[in-house]
Amino acid sequence: MEKIAEKKSYKFPFQNPNLPLETRVNDLTSRFTLEEKVHLMCQYQPAIERLEINAHKQGTEAAHGMAWLGKATTFPQTIGLACTWNPELMKEIGDVISTEARAFYKKNPEINGLTLWAPTVDMERDPRWGRTEEAYGEDPYLTGKLTSSLVKGIQGDHPFFFKAVATLKHFLANNNEIDRGSCSASIDPRNMHEYYLKAFELPFKEGGAHSMMTAYNSINGTPAILHPYVKEIVKEQWGMNGFVVSDAADLLGVVRDHGYYEHHSQSVADAIKNGIDSMTDDFDETTKAIFEALEKNLIKENDLDRALRNTFRVRFRLGEFDPIENNPYSAIPESIICDQKHAEVSSQAAKESIVLLKNENNLLPLNKEKLNKVSVIGPLGDIVYRDWYSGDFPYSITPYDGIKNKLEGKQVTFHSGNDKVILKKASKFIGLGMDENSPLLANKQKKEEAARFELSDWGWGSYTARSLDNGKYVTSADDKNITASADEIYGWFVKEVLHLQPESQNEFKLSTWNNQAVVEDEDGKLKISEDTDVTNSVLLEKEIIENGMEEAIKAAKESDVAIVFVGNNPVVNGKEEMDRPDISLAQAQEQLIKEVYKVNPNTIVVVIGSYPFAINWVDENIPAILYTSHAGQELGNAISDVLFGDYNPAGRLNMTWYRSVDQLPDILDYDIIKGKRTYMYFDGEELYPFGHGKSYANFEYSDFRVSENEINEHGEVTVIVKLKNNSTYAGDEVVQLYFRSLQSRFKRPLKQLIGFKRIFIEAGETTEVELKVKASDLAVWDVTRDKYCVETGEYELMIGQSSTDIMLQETLKVNGEVIPPRNLYVNTKAENYDDYQDVVINECKEGGHSVQTKDGSWVMYSDVDFSKGVQSIEARVSNNSEQTKIDIYLEHPQGEKIGEIVVSNTGDKQNWHTVTGAVQLKESIEHTKVYFVCKGEVLVSYFRFIA
Numbered sequence: 001m002e003k004i005a006e007k008k009s010y011k012f013p014f015q016n017p018n019l020p021l022e023t024r025v026n027d028l029t030s031r032f033t034l035e036e037k038v039h040l041m042c043q044y045q046p047a048i049e050r051l052e053i054n055a056h057k058q059g060t061e062a063a064h065g066m067a068w069l070g071k072a073t074t075f076p077q078t079i080g081l082a083c084t085w086n087p088e089l090m091k092e093i094g095d096v097i098s099t100e101a102r103a104f105y106k107k108n109p110e111i112n113g114l115t116l117w118a119p120t121v122d123m124e125r126d127p128r129w130g131r132t133e134e135a136y137g138e139d140p141y142l143t144g145k146l147t148s149s150l151v152k153g154i155q156g157d158h159p160f161f162f163k164a165v166a167t168l169k170h171f172l173a174n175n176n177e178i179d180r181g182s183c184s185a186s187i188d189p190r191n192m193h194e195y196y197l198k199a200f201e202l203p204f205k206e207g208g209a210h211s212m213m214t215a216y217n218s219i220n221g222t223p224a225i226l227h228p229y230v231k232e233i234v235k236e237q238w239g240m241n242g243f244v245v246s247d248a249a250d251l252l253g254v255v256r257d258h259g260y261y262e263h264h265s266q267s268v269a270d271a272i273k274n275g276i277d278s279m280t281d282d283f284d285e286t287t288k289a290i291f292e293a294l295e296k297n298l299i300k301e302n303d304l305d306r307a308l309r310n311t312f313r314v315r316f317r318l319g320e321f322d323p324i325e326n327n328p329y330s331a332i333p334e335s336i337i338c339d340q341k342h343a344e345v346s347s348q349a350a351k352e353s354i355v356l357l358k359n360e361n362n363l364l365p366l367n368k369e370k371l372n373k374v375s376v377i378g379p380l381g382d383i384v385y386r387d388w389y390s391g392d393f394p395y396s397i398t399p400y401d402g403i404k405n406k407l408e409g410k411q412v413t414f415h416s417g418n419d420k421v422i423l424k425k426a427s428k429f430i431g432l433g434m435d436e437n438s439p440l441l442a443n444k445q446k447k448e449e450a451a452r453f454e455l456s457d458w459g460w461g462s463y464t465a466r467s468l469d470n471g472k473y474v475t476s477a478d479d480k481n482i483t484a485s486a487d488e489i490y491g492w493f494v495k496e497v498l499h500l501q502p503e504s505q506n507e508f509k510l511s512t513w514n515n516q517a518v519v520e521d522e523d524g525k526l527k528i529s530e531d532t533d534v535t536n537s538v539l540l541e542k543e544i545i546e547n548g549m550e551e552a553i554k555a556a557k558e559s560d561v562a563i564v565f566v567g568n569n570p571v572v573n574g575k576e577e578m579d580r581p582d583i584s585l586a587q588a589q590e591q592l593i594k595e596v597y598k599v600n601p602n603t604i605v606v607v608i609g610s611y612p613f614a615i616n617w618v619d620e621n622i623p624a625i626l627y628t629s630h631a632g633q634e635l636g637n638a639i640s641d642v643l644f645g646d647y648n649p650a651g652r653l654n655m656t657w658y659r660s661v662d663q664l665p666d667i668l669d670y671d672i673i674k675g676k677r678t679y680m681y682f683d684g685e686e687l688y689p690f691g692h693g694k695s696y697a698n699f700e701y702s703d704f705r706v707s708e709n710e711i712n713e714h715g716e717v718t719v720i721v722k723l724k725n726n727s728t729y730a731g732d733e734v735v736q737l738y739f740r741s742l743q744s745r746f747k748r749p750l751k752q753l754i755g756f757k758r759i760f761i762e763a764g765e766t767t768e769v770e771l772k773v774k775a776s777d778l779a780v781w782d783v784t785r786d787k788y789c790v791e792t793g794e795y796e797l798m799i800g801q802s803s804t805d806i807m808l809q810e811t812l813k814v815n816g817e818v819i820p821p822r823n824l825y826v827n828t829k830a831e832n833y834d835d836y837q838d839v840v841i842n843e844c845k846e847g848g849h850s851v852q853t854k855d856g857s858w859v860m861y862s863d864v865d866f867s868k869g870v871q872s873i874e875a876r877v878s879n880n881s882e883q884t885k886i887d888i889y890l891e892h893p894q895g896e897k898i899g900e901i902v903v904s905n906t907g908d909k910q911n912w913h914t915v916t917g918a919v920q921l922k923e924s925i926e927h928t929k930v931y932f933v934c935k936g937e938v939l940v941s942y943f944r945f946i947a
Contacts, residue, residue: 549592
């Protein structure tokens, strides 16, 4: 007899997994009271017991492993992961991260949420950015491909359930820490569509990301949390069907930092209407603002419903409201955290991320059998640092550990190069307190009683000191005393940083991380003053008891090989809320390299860093150089595997390494085209180019061919190249495909990445690599018609080992569009210029953007068709200063003047008026340049000429 399936009854329809998802989401949302809806708009969503809904937290940090939850598998910093150029590996890493996220969720489901705040997709057009470590580099295609794969790994392959959900951050144009909460990034349409938006598009459309976080900054005058692109582009154009969160404390920042509105109710209403679904801010202040917005009729209850449908749609797909047995991810055990298989993925990532920058005379790999004594030198040689978004290491292998393990039975020494010192105040020596939390004391009579410290110089006046007596770092952790009590250099406020202002060769004034004076009380205790005048700090004398430089030189001189480890501490001189002061190495580190090299020509430099560095002298003199990011638990093993040839390096740089900050515009200049930033537009001499990285193998490129030599704008070609490993080393090669337009209406990139593949090739083996190129990959944003356009013309396809090391090229003809001459007889957005001087893009609250000028500013529109003649001009303007004037010239800012517009004070920057001016054009012209030269400050939204 056939068994009749048991029908299960559900208290509420939304609990029934057999119903369509939208039916369940709508049913649940309809059951919330208004008060519940308001509370659920916050990051920490409260439990609703009557509906059997548990508390839920949006957002857990997971940039390169689960952070802040205890021990977890850690991976290289994101800048290092990007140097792998390996999307398949990124998917594996995403899978490990979300697997451990599930395990942490099982431990505490109300706090350890499954919406993971990763990956960081921001474009890194400036290496000084304090958060360079967190993102994927300067190229939108590479960033898009790598983050798409990470998203896929995080979210899993199940057709309904998510293992976890990836939250892309930070939308949009977030690449500076200075004034990040109040500044505005000025971005014209071409930069916007071809660069900043492009990076986010792929992880949504290809990766399927279901969450996003907005940035702190404004974009063209509008705070990102309020920006219409969130709704118009991300949700509507790209079809993102998840939810958007604000960054921490950003809602209140609209009033507090941007000064954009006077009341939080206005901020929250605009944010919700423009697509923000969850507020990461103070619960009481946020809910109060939402209630006020409802009372003022700034938003409707239906606006909350729409946002909550987005957040709960994701919660449903995380499996929260389904029977456990339905969700394949619910069986993941807590014991999976730090699993050995996860460690193997971490190890692989650490090795694949290492970049061989230089290898003169094949100094690397080192031959273990021929070495008797190796000296490991430098402040990063025997430590593994974690950054702000790291979890706790389950274990950590330092470079010194890794090298010792490789050279078992050989003599391996370590010297940090740091001085070991004692300190003196007048006639008293500085000693430790009664316990580690007691202040340092200037009370020791004898030198032998003095506390001993190892002093690390990180450059730009920032030092750290580790007590050699108790192993702890000196810190101002309690904001009252100077103690030797910190286990590591770490924290949002890095209170282990000390500032030493020299007064003489051995004397200095001491101040804290935030420049507060350090003083001595009547008992000799070192206390923190509220005074920020360092001249009032205690005067200390430093006595070196072990000269770090001399010890390093001695060790190097006696060794077969000296390996010097330099770089940065990931929370000193560059981190979230702190841009780097320069891109060079700390002076003390560079001097250490120079002195070691003087006594040992077999010097190898390993840069462990969160950023590119201008290591010009090192590149000119040191025969072998490696780069790796802070790579987590497997750092030392990975470096030693590469040094001794057990792994053939194939990492490639994800950013241009410049020679000097003098090659960079202002950090707040977001125009990569005019500012000539990134490999796409930089025409100077870089130190190392984008895509650079050497190998122990030698790869020969040949037989480069394209499946078709001519296509239309909807066509696609296959690019094929033959690759031979002409060496005795097996290894990976990273094939890179670039293009450039040979003729264009616009200034196009010098070259642009459109394809890449990391492939393993055995020694002596030959293989073929295929890459696909769509005509649409070659498109340019046409500012004359506000759309992407594939221009008719010839394009050079270039394949090689980096953006400058091109092996072969072929020409492809594309039959697309010919961009017509500009029609300025129709309303033309002022921001759609072809060139400019001293203008920024601002908002226009009537809709769209405006161009903001100052005295002497100009904008230019080229290839203008004035064949109908011109009699006048009409413009939409605003001006809250004195009467200003816009002069109109042809061909040059001081060319033939054909007209002018006078703009009176309109009363407010956003009080828009239409003004007209006479134009006298002597004859009709079909192709000309039109310049608007401004005499004073004015905002222009759009204009049109009248025949």
